Amino acid sequence: MNNTHGFAKVILAAIGIFFSIRIISQMVMPLALATMNPSLESVAIAIAATLFFGLCLAVICYAFVYKREQLAKRIIGTNELPEPDSQIVWLPAVFRLICVTAGLYCLYTVLWNVVYNLMQYFSFKPDAAQSGYKVMYTQKILNIEEILRWLIMLTIGIYLVCGAPRFVRWQVRKTLEQCKAFEKSDNSSR
Amino acid sequence: MTRMQIIAKAVLTVLGVYALVLLYRVYPGRYTYRPDETPLFQEVALLCAFTVLVGLVAYFMVFSNSQLASKLAGPGEPLDTAKKSAWLVESLRVGLVFTGLMLLPGSAPTLVKIAKTFFLIRPVFNEIIISKSIPNMLRLSYAQWYTSIYHLLEAVLTIYLICGAPHFVRWQAKHSGQETASAPTIERPENE
Numbered sequence: 007m008n009n010t011h012g013f014a015k016v017i018l019a020a021i022g023i024f025f026s027i028r029i030i031s032q033m034v035m036p037l038a039l040a041t042m043n044p045s046l047e048s049v050a051i052a053i054a055a056t057l058f059f060g061l062c063l064a065v066i067c068y069a070f071v072y073k074r075e076q077l078a079k080r081i082i083g084t085n086e087l088p089e090p091d092s093q094i095v096w097l098p099a100v101f102r103l104i105c106v107t108a109g110l111y112c113l114y115t116v117l118w119n120v121v122y123n124l125m126q127y128f129s130f131k132p133d134a135a136q137s138g139y140k141v142m143y144t145q146k147i148l149n150i151e152e153i154l155r156w157l158i159m160l161t162i163g164i165y166l167v168c169g170a171p172r173f174v175r176w177q178v179r180k181t182l183e184q185c186k187a188f189e190k191s192d193n194s195s196r
Numbered sequence: 197m198t199r200m201q202i203i204a205k206a207v208l209t210v211l212g213v214y215a216l217v218l219l220y221r222v223y224p225g226r227y228t229y230r231p232d233e234t235p236l237f238q239e240v241a242l243l244c245a246f247t248v249l250v251g252l253v254a255y256f257m258v259f260s261n262s263q264l265a266s267k268l269a270g271p272g273e274p275l276d277t278a279k280k281s282a283w284l285v286e287s288l289r290v291g292l293v294f295t296g297l298m299l300l301p302g303s304a305p306t307l308v309k310i311a312k313t314f315f316l317i318r319p320v321f322n323e324i325i326i327s328k329s330i331p332n333m334l335r336l337s338y339a340q341w342y343t344s345i346y347h348l349l350e351a352v353l354t355i356y357l358i359c360g361a362p363h364f365v366r367w368q369a370k371h372s373g374q375e376t377a378s379a380p381t382i383e384r385p386e387n388e
Contacts, residue, residue, distance in 0.1 A: 012199075012200040012269060012270065012272060013200065013203065015200075015268070015269070015270065016200055016203050016204045016207055016268055016269055017207070019204070019207075019268045020204075020207040020208075020211060023208070023211050023257075024211055024214075027211065027214065027215045027218060027219075028218070030219075031218050031219060031221075031222045032222075034219075034222045034223075034224060035222065035224075037224075038224030041224075042224075097286055097290075100290050101290065101293070104290065104293060104294040104297065105297070107294075108294065108297030108298055108300070111297075111298060111301065112300065112301050115301040116301075151305075151308055151309070151312065154308055155304050155305055155308045158304055158307075158308070159301060159304050162300065166297070177289070177293060177360060180289075180360055180362070181285065181286055181289045181290075181360065184285050184289070184360075184362060184365065184366065185281065185282045185285045185286065188281050188285055188366065188369050188370075189278055189281055189282070192277065192278075192281055
């Protein structure tokens, strides 16, 4: 088993833990509803939801935590992959990669919000009897705060997708500075 | 400590920070449709119980994650001290910046609201001075206060993480150095 396999194992376990956290956070809702309104129906729903989420949790833990070695072997194969030569080479590449990923996530969020709100706005049929409602409704969707938020997210998203060169340079410089400072303090303490 | 253990440690820390944000986001006390007559004692007790749960997650995933990281990563060749500290600082920073950037879309409305607050300070103070009563804007229920404080803290955390969380990384690196100096490292068997 090489370093790539080891890395794949860690990432698979991380995926397992990530989804476990998501599932545990979803389990809170039915339990909270059952405690707020303790009727037979809500308790039954809470028990059913807890069993379902518990089953999902068990499957995820089994596949991503206990069987991660087999899964990693299946994903990576047996070829030895080259390792990065030095940390200084991989650090900007990783920062760039996370910036592009976060940028795509920002753009996806903006696009989803804009499309969802515009669909709602245009699907609303104007009615003379509900003119007041329409004014209230459109003000709620297309207010300056919402548009400003979309514009900020769009700008940040485009900058991040372009690789955020200044941000990456600043982060790499600060990271290396912190590494050197930590090394110095480590040496002086010994 | 091996390279994979360091990466596993960074990944666990990042997931722990994300878990803290997510668990407080789904905290049952923030739902506004709850009955208003819920006593304050009950709200505080619920928050304390929830904080204990979140504290356990934080303890095992963020602050004392070396054992879990060594279990996740498995055996390997231990790194020398200089490389170890460099890998730890770099992987932690990369992970935390990534978490901050992923939390940014969720915090954007709060940042806009904070900017908007500067324009509202004067009218709110005017109303307080003239009518000598608390404005409706500040008359919030427990759930609304919780949500507002949560969003504010989330926005602050997002900015701190995007800046690379330097204090936290420094603390983690020092703490991990002390922790691993006393803990034995699992080494890769020679016949592997």
